Amino acid sequence: MWNKTQATELLKIKYPIIQGPFGGTFSSVKLVSIVSNLGGMGSFGLNSYSPVEILEIDKEIKQLTNKTYALNLWVPLKNDPADNYEKKDFEELKKLFKPYFDKMKIPLPEIPNPKTQDFEMQIESILKTKPPVASFIFGIPPKEIISELKRRGITSMATATTLEEAVMIEEAGIDFVVASGSEAGGHRASFIKLAEESLTSTHLLIHQVVDNVNIPVIAAGGISNGRDIADILKLGASAAQIGTAFLATNESNASTIHKSKLLSNEPIKTDLTKVYTGRLARAISNNLSKDFEKKNNERIAPYPIQSAFLKPLRKISIEQNKLDYVAFWSGQPSSILKYKSANQLFNSLVYEFLEIS
Numbered sequence: 001m002w003n004k005t006q007a008t009e010l011l012k013i014k015y016p017i018i019q020g021p022f023g024g025t026f027s028s029v030k031l032v033s034i035v036s037n038l039g040g041m042g043s044f045g046l047n048s049y050s051p052v053e054i055l056e057i058d059k060e061i062k063q064l065t066n067k068t069y070a071l072n073l074w075v076p077l078k079n080d081p082a083d084n085y086e087k088k089d090f091e092e093l094k095k096l097f098k099p100y101f102d103k104m105k106i107p108l109p110e111i112p113n114p115k116t117q118d119f120e121m122q123i124e125s126i127l128k129t130k131p132p133v134a135s136f137i138f139g140i141p142p143k144e145i146i147s148e149l150k151r152r153g154i155t156s157m158a159t160a161t162t163l164e165e166a167v168m169i170e171e172a173g174i175d176f177v178v179a180s181g182s183e184a185g186g187h188r189a190s191f192i193k194l195a196e197e198s199l200t201s202t203h204l205l206i207h208q209v210v211d212n213v214n215i216p217v218i219a220a221g222g223i224s225n226g227r228d229i230a231d232i233l234k235l236g237a238s239a240a241q242i243g244t245a246f247l248a249t250n251e252s253n254a255s256t257i258h259k260s261k262l263l264s265n266e267p268i269k270t271d272l273t274k275v276y277t278g279r280l281a282r283a284i285s286n287n288l289s290k291d292f293e294k295k296n297n298e299r300i301a302p303y304p305i306q307s308a309f310l311k312p313l314r315k316i317s318i319e320q321n322k323l324d325y326v327a328f329w330s331g332q333p334s335s336i337l338k339y340k341s342a343n344q345l346f347n348s349l350v351y352e353f354l355e356i357s
């Protein structure tokens with residue numbers, strides 16, 4: 001029985017299909033509940049939401065589904081480079097980006113001071129609302145939090161981009177490891193070595209992780225159809241986590257233009273770049289990401305400063321429909337994406353799998 005895996009048993013879901021969380025404001029309650037109600041597991045990315053908003057979102061999800069779903073947070077980086085960012089670094093950054101601001105005829109901004117949410121307070125909300133699953137990216141939460149999650153019966157997941165990270169996740173007592181190959185859309189979740197030094201394809205990473213850890217492995221990166229799910233299950237993964245294909249559906253919170261780019265009839269070309277946010281991430285290739293393949297990336301500011309610095313450039317490029325400065329996040333799906341409805345996408349994943357198995 002293809003749809004009986006360790007993940008389906010432990011998560012009490014019908015199919016080993018997980019809609020990956022989207023950070024920023026790309027997740028939606030509707031998408032999460034549709035996927036969970038269809039027998040998969042929906043996930044909501046909460047990195048940019050306040051503790052009070054987390055309580056509200058969880059309440060909304062619970063109103064729409066009584067099935068398994070996940071809430072997702074970003075673990076703060078140890079030795080965050082943003083803590084040591086200096087005025088002189090910012091002057092270099094301004095020089096690097098002046099031509100782009102000049103081209104759009106807008107002034108360079110002053111050094112931004114972006115606020116990020118307090119992880120400790122966000123986790124308080126998660127512990128209070130007790131979602132069935134709490135998933136994490138960019139690291140492993142402190143051991144006291146892992147114990148609290150266990151005490152409250154909340155299943156935990158954390159993302160690894162290398163075998164070393166997967167082993168550390170298992171040793172910390174997390175219940176599931178999400179093995180995120182370099183094809184995946186959005187940020188690279190690396191937290192031991194630099195993301196640039198932690199690029200392993202989904203297939204290779206699953207092989208390595210399945211052979212060396214005992215907790216169930218969820219495969220992420222480039223999975224877009226039922227055949228891909230069959231492949232990763234054969235390799236020993238317990239479920240597939242799909243991001244980009246769900247991001248393209250009506251129910252996600254991505255913009256209409258973003259979705260239309262993801263649903264293009266041509267295979268999507270992507271770049272891994274730090275230029276948009278200061279952390280390495282996969283997005284549809286454009287002139288800005290291509291330019292920075294050749295330029296000195298050292299001068300790009302760390303997250304979240306880089307993202308805040310580019311905000312005026314993003315705003316004007318959307319207003320003027322010159323989309324060369326906007327990040328359209330995307331992975332490298334194995335096939336052209338065609339489903340506009342989450343329901344259709346989900347049913348096709350199940351149907352395609354059944355057809356070939």
Ligand SMILES: Cc1cc2nc3c(=O)[nH]c(=O)nc-3n(C[C@H](O)[C@H](O)[C@H](O)COP(=O)(O)O)c2cc1C
Binds near residue numbers: 045159222
């Ligand atoms: C726009 C976007 C935002 C994402 N944000 C998060 C996040 O906040 N937390 C997380 O654990 N994963 C995040 N991911 C990763 C996805 O949940 C998923 O693992 C990944 O997209 C799978 O690869 P695929 O895009 O090739 O399907 C994000 C992915 C995308 C495309």
